[in-house]
Every structure is written in structure tokens, then in C-alpha cells.
Amino acid sequence: MGIAERKEREKQDIKDLILLKAKEILIKEGQDGLSIRKLATEIEYSPATIYLYFQDKDEILYQMMNMGFEKMAQSMAHVYTLEDPLKRIFEIGRLYIEFGLNEWEWYHLMFNSASPMNHIERCKAEWGPGIAMYDYLASCCKEAYALQNKLDRDPKIAALHLWSAAHGLVTLAVTHRFCVVEDNAHEETVRNKLIDDTLKHIMISLFDYKI
Amino acid sequence: MGIAERKEREKQDIKDLILLKAKEILIKEGQDGLSIRKLATEIEYSPATIYLYFQDKDEILYQMMNMGFEKMAQSMAHVYTLEDPLKRIFEIGRLYIEFGLNEWEWYHLMFNSASPMNHIERCKAEWGPGIAMYDYLASCCKEAYALQNKLDRDPKIAALHLWSAAHGLVTLAVTHRFCVVEDNAHEETVRNKLIDDTLKHIMISLFDYKI
DNA sequence: TGATTTAATAAACAGTGTTTAGTATATTTG
């Protein structure tokens, strides 16, 4: 009975179509510009149809959050090839911040927005890629501290320190909090210099690592 | 001709009334629950009237952001009395994070939301209290580094490091990113422990300061 | 008192997420 399978395929096709168009709108107009009604006209279905494939808007955002994690993982793929754990940590930090600044709409979904998290709690779904990234960073910190004989430091807490600092840098920069505490002549350049210097400061403070 | 003055007073009174009720709604229902129409019914005027006193919703949020800075400054008042710059820095960090967690709606307005910043750019208004806080923190870092003869460290960048880390901690915690990377048994307690440990880690990393 | 300025609003505009009731079409059953 291939009909059920075909229907299943068609259902998945429309789900994919919705997510594909949602992705396009997200990139073009950001999370605020992504509305169910706009998405509906874009895929040439009525708004109500979308609710036959997704429970609500937050579920769509949740699915897109996962797409964002894939994107980020891709941009960080080469990190695993590095020998030196300190270089790995620095690269993770650098790429994390770069991703946050250049792909803010994805980043916002993954680490800042409340909407997709609503769905995580409701479904008790997992945040697999986020946890994996955090665990990997912690393992790098463990290696680094082991090499430096800093055995009193908790690598998990160090990872949290790094994550928080990087996340703070990204969000404060994107929401224009840096351009007001510094002379905001050329926001972009000032911002990049501040972030670069702060990342260096972080590496020196945590690991006495001068790049 | 006291009529003009009286009118000016009455105008200010209504402005104050709007902001007072806005504050009440913000505390009760958060920034998402604060709508112009709800605010209008609350002050017993029509929605259109609000636009005679404020340019748009963002201007109201901008004014409330400034109220938030006052609140935060009050909670940090005793810091200035501390002798040791390291104790000052730790207290600023501790109180900053505490404020962010306990008064999230205010914090969100001050350091996370995009809306009030729209207005800052439009009006070229200042972010005085935020800048003052940042400068004070930087001056504390300068003192601390001077006492420790760490003259190669830039205190402004250290302040940015501290600020970013604290901001990151607060926002990741509030948006439930911590409860998913740790076993989320008791979100509140896990979260508080993580934040406490991370703050300690920050103080050790930056200033070799064990509390 | 009559003219003018000011304050306030009803109603509309252009959106938003979501639900419900109803209609075509496709599939299954007798």
C-alpha cells in the first residue's frame, strides 16, 4: 500500500517547503519580518494550512534554530583538526563571535530569542547541537588546563565563562550598546576592534595565551 | 500669564501618568504585555492621545530604560563606599547579575531590547548612566591592575570583558539556555550555582582574586 | 461674544497569530 507512503512524502515535502521559504524570509527580513501570513502567501497556501504542518509559529522557529546549529557547526568544522587545545579554544571563540555578528538572525534564534525555547520546554525536545558544542568547548578547556597544571580550575565553568563572554560581546555589539559607550564614529570598525581586543583579553586572562 | 505654565504642568502630569502606568504594566506583564492600547485603557484615555505626548512606543520604552538605570544605580549605591577595588569589581558584578535576574524586564530594556535603542539613534540622545557605569567599572579595573602591577592589561578592555561575561550570563540564564546544557532538575538552583561559580572564575581569571 | 487655538477621540489602516466551520477532492468500502 504505497499511498500512505506517498502521502507521508508529500506531507514532508510541504513541511520542507514551508521551512525553506521561512529561511529565505528570515535571511531577507529577520525574525520580526517572518510572519505566518507572509510565509503563507510566499508558499501560495492559506495561513491556516501552515497550522496543519506545524503546531504554531514557535515550532517553525524551533526547527529553524536547529538549522542554525547545522550552519554554525559547518563553519567550525576545521577546528577539530587543530592540535593545540588553546588554538582550538581561540578559534571557537573567534568563529562563534563572527557567526553571531554576520549571521545575527540565525544567532538570535539559537542563543537569544525566547520563542524557540518555548517549544523546547513544551515538547521536552533536546538541544543536542548546543550541548555538544558546549561539551566540546569544556573538553578543550580541560585539555588546556591539564597542560598548564591549573588543576584547581573547573573546565566546565571555564567553558561557561567563555560562552557567556562571547555571547555578551555579540549581543551587546549587535544591539548597539558598544557604539554608545565608545565614540561612535565608525560603529563597525570600533566594534570589531573592541571585540578583537576583548577576545585577546579573554585568552590571556583564562589561559595566559597571547596570540 | 500663568496659563501657559499650568498647561505645561498638566502636560507633564499626563506624561508622568503614562510612564507610571507603563511601569506597572511592565512589571506585571513584561515588555511583551505592554501595549499602547492596554496602556490607554489603563490611564482612561484613547490610544491616540498617547501619541500627543510621545512620538511612538519606542520613546516610552526609551524613557523607561532610563528609569531602569536609576533603579540599578540605587541598588549599587553602596559599592562606592568600598575601599578595595577588587571588592568593588566583584560587588558590581554580583549586583549586576542579581539585577539582571531579579529585574529582568528592566534589564531587558536597558541592555537587550532593540526598541529603546531605535530611539536613541533617532534623537541622538545620550546613554549617560550606562556610560557612567562602564567608565566607573573601567576605573576600578585600572586601580586593581595598578595594585597588581599588571600594567600590560587595558582596563577598558577588562571592563568590556567583565560586562560581556556578566551580560552573557544573565541573558543565557534568563532565556533558558543554561537549563538545557545542564541536567535541568531544579532550574533555579542549578542556574544560581553556575552563575556563582562563573563569577568566581571570572574574578580569579582576571585578577587572581579568590573570594 | 465671536474667532481661534488646543485637547481628545472615533474610526480606519495595515498588520499580527490562531481557530472554526465548511467545502471540495481523494481514498476506501460495500
Added chain:
DNA sequence: CAAATATACTAAACACTGTTTATTAAATCA
């Protein structure tokens, strides 16, 4: 094959949102 059922889809409504415009009522000025 025809009747019954199940599926896919949508029009319209509900309850909201921020903001603008035309109009009315009241206060002030001449």
C-alpha cells in the same frame, strides 16, 4: 461503479497589535 468516509484546504472570524486622520468639543484669546 456508487456511496461513504477520510483528507486537504481555505474563507472568515476572533482578538489582538502600532499608528494616522478627520472630526468634535472645550478652553483660551481678541
